[in-house]
Amino acid sequence: MAMTIRLICLDADDTLWHNMRHFNAAEDALLEMLRPFADAQVARPALEACEARNLPLYGYGAKGFTLSMIETAVELCGADLKPTMVADILAAGRSLLAHPVELFEGIAQTLEDLADRGRLVLVTKGDLLHQEAKLAASGLGDRFAGVEIVSDKTADTFKRLFERYAVQPAEAVMAGDSMRSDVRPALEAGAWAAYVPQDGAWAHEHATPPEDSDRFATLRAWPNCPR
Secondary structure, three states: OOOOOOEEEEOOEOOOEOOHHHHHHHHHHHHHHHOOOOOHHHHHHHHHHHHHHHHHHHOOOHHHHHHHHHHHHHHHHHHHOOHHHHHHHHHHHHHHHHOOOOEOOOHHHHHHHHHOOOEEEEEEEOOHHHHHHHHHHHOOHHHOOEEEEEOOOOHHHHHHHHHHOOOOHHHEEEEEOOHHHHHHHHHHOOOEEEEOOOOOOOHHHOOOOOOOOOOEEEOOOHHHOOO
């Protein structure tokens, strides 16, 4: 018999508020800058490879992405890279830190409804300062019993989190837009998981969906979250 859910873990970026649309805009700006040196079919894979290479060094977030954009420009432009282009790339990266936080429709009410079913904990990865700033700007901070900003999400991350909040894995659920970071590690840790797909998701976060798990569900939209 299934245990009662006591802990509801929620991702932040592209689960509670828009995020990838801003990264995609910065990437499009970079590709336009690089067009005299490489077409998009070359520049985009070069940026993706650079991001993957740099994740262990810089972690997730806007600052690491900005450094990867600059490195990609260096690789593709060589000695022709002008200081003005570096300045433009930095401006595109800075925009990722300054854009307003746009909540998905119905999120505030959804969190209010979920709070009636268990403690809410925000579990997000990325730059500490930036994630804290976005949470403050969202106006949602007081909805959560805890906030966990982590360098990455793995099964061990979730196991430690469940111990910290004194719940069994089967008493916890993780909901988010990433199959790689939200769903699969939570299931591996013994919890339940809900996948909230969003358009324009980062390719790095893609993963094969679980084939035969009775602890996993896909939600079309937060307001349609099954009761």
